[in-house]
Amino acid sequence: MCQSDVARELGVCQSVISRLASRHRTTGRVCERPRSGAPGVTDRNDDQYLRTYALRHRYATATQLQARLRDVRGTRVSRQTIRIRLHHFGLNARRPLQVTPLTPSHRRECLQWARDHVTWTMQQWSTVLFTDESRMHVF
Structure with a gap:
């Protein structure tokens, strides 16, 4: 072959x-x-603990994870190392989504409003000032 x-x-x-x-x-x-460069600071057990803890506490910061790893496992690493390890596991930083949930009546009213204004021209829309542009989440 x-x-x-x-x-x-x-x-x-x-x-x-x-x-x-x-x-x-x-x-x-x-x-x-063998490759050049600094040797890894964390071992497989440290990485596994970090991954498990990060999955259980989704909104823990790198600083909190760093402190937890130091207290529980005795491993001192930088916040950047924590971020790199999390990225390696596919766990990236996320902020919780802060949105206003819509009730069924809100959705009906929005749909009715859209149907009432679907035929408006660009000139009619140019006179409108939208003051409430908050994010909403439809369940």
Whole structure:
């Protein structure tokens, strides 16, 4: 089986297979070589605890998560490290949605208002001043 067939079967680029084959010929192994850079501060258990705690407390800030990790696990990390770990887990910062819920009668009135004004021209709309542009959430 040629490298392109292997790459196609695994769903990777042919250059990946070529690089792995070359590394195997040179070193007899294909595992990752040591990389430069600072070693990771958190281990797998710290990351798992952080992920679980963040999922249970969805609106905890990075500072709160940092303090919790320090108190419970004894691991001191920066807020940026917390953010990076959360991003790695697919947990990004979110703000709670603050909207006014609409009742069924509100929805009926809005729909009736829209039907009454559907035929207005641009000139008629140009005289209107909207003062209540709050966000609403339709259930």
